Amino acid sequence: MTGVAKHLAKGLDVRTSTLVFSINKNEGDWTVTTDDGIQYQADRVILTAPLPQSFSLLFGAGIEMPAELRRIDYDRTLGLLVTLDSNEHRIGTPGGVQFPDDVFSFIGDNAAKGISTAPALTFHANPVWSLEHFDLPLEEIHAQLLAAATPYFGNAQVITSQPKKWRFAIPQSSWPDATWVEPSGTLALAGDVFAGPRVEGAALSGLAAARALT
Known part of the structure; x- marks a missing residue:
C-alpha cells in the first residue's frame, strides 16, 4: 500500500x-x-x-x-507476518481469505499479491479476538497467533514470524x-x-x- x-x-x-x-x-x-x-x-x-x-x-x-x-472509536487488530520456505501453504487463489475461523478475519498470501518475492502470509485476528488478547504480553500473543495460524501452513515450514499490534485499526x-x-x-x-x-x-x-x- x-x-x-x-x-x-x-x-x-x-x-x-x-x-x-x-x-x-x-x-x-x-x-x-x-x-x-x-x-x-x-x-x-x-x-x-x-x-x-x-x-x-x-x-x-x-x-x-x-x-x-x-x-x-476503533477496533483493535492483532496480526502475524510469517515467511515460509515454500508456497505449499493452504491459501489458494486469489491469494486471500476472509473470516476462515474464530480467530482470523483475514489471511493474505503476500507473494500472490505481488508485495513479497519470498513465500509469506499475513494474518489479521478479528476484532473480538484482538480485544480479548490485546493486553497480554507480546510473547504470549505471538505464541497464540502462531498456533492458530499453523493449520494454514500446509507443507510449508516457518522461517520467521513477527507479531503486530494496531490499537486504531478499523473505525467502528x-x-x-x-x-x-x-x-x-x-x-x-x-x-x-x-x-x-x-x-x-x-x-x-x-x-x-x-x-x-x-
Missing part, C-alpha cells in the same frame, strides 16, 4: 519517523513542532492520524472537534463527510474514518481535504 504514496511523494520533502509534538495556530499560518524541538511553519495542515491522536493535537491548540466525531463508524475542516479553512482531518475503512476511502478523503484547503 505504500507504493502509491511513495510514487506521489517523488520530489517532495517528506519527513518520516518524526513525531509531531504539537500544532499551534498563528495569525495566518500554523506552527508544527516535532519531538526533537524543530518547528515548521505551514499555511495549511492536514491531519490523517487516528482521531484520538488528532484530537490530542487539536486540544493542545485550543481547537474544538465535533463531539460526534470525537466519540468514534464513519463520519458522513469525506473530510472535516476547521472553521478557518486552513486545517483539515482526513482518513478512512471519513470515507470508509478501505484504502480507497482513505485516498478519497485525502483528496477531499486537499480540495477543501486549496
Whole structure:
C-alpha cells in the first residue's frame, strides 16, 4: 500500500519517523513542532492520524472537534507476518481469505499479491479476538497467533514470524463527510474514518481535504 504514496511523494520533502509534538495556530499560518524541538511553519495542515491522536493535537491548540466525531472509536487488530520456505501453504487463489475461523478475519498470501518475492502470509485476528488478547504480553500473543495460524501452513515450514499490534485499526463508524475542516479553512482531518475503512476511502478523503484547503 505504500507504493502509491511513495510514487506521489517523488520530489517532495517528506519527513518520516518524526513525531509531531504539537500544532499551534498563528495569525495566518500554523506552527508544527516535532519531538526533537524543530518547528515548521505551514499555511495549511492536514491531519490523517487516528482521531484520538488528532484530537490530542487539536486540544493542545485550543481547537474544538465535533463531539460526534470525537466519540468514534476503533477496533483493535492483532496480526502475524510469517515467511515460509515454500508456497505449499493452504491459501489458494486469489491469494486471500476472509473470516476462515474464530480467530482470523483475514489471511493474505503476500507473494500472490505481488508485495513479497519470498513465500509469506499475513494474518489479521478479528476484532473480538484482538480485544480479548490485546493486553497480554507480546510473547504470549505471538505464541497464540502462531498456533492458530499453523493449520494454514500446509507443507510449508516457518522461517520467521513477527507479531503486530494496531490499537486504531478499523473505525467502528464513519463520519458522513469525506473530510472535516476547521472553521478557518486552513486545517483539515482526513482518513478512512471519513470515507470508509478501505484504502480507497482513505485516498478519497485525502483528496477531499486537499480540495477543501486549496
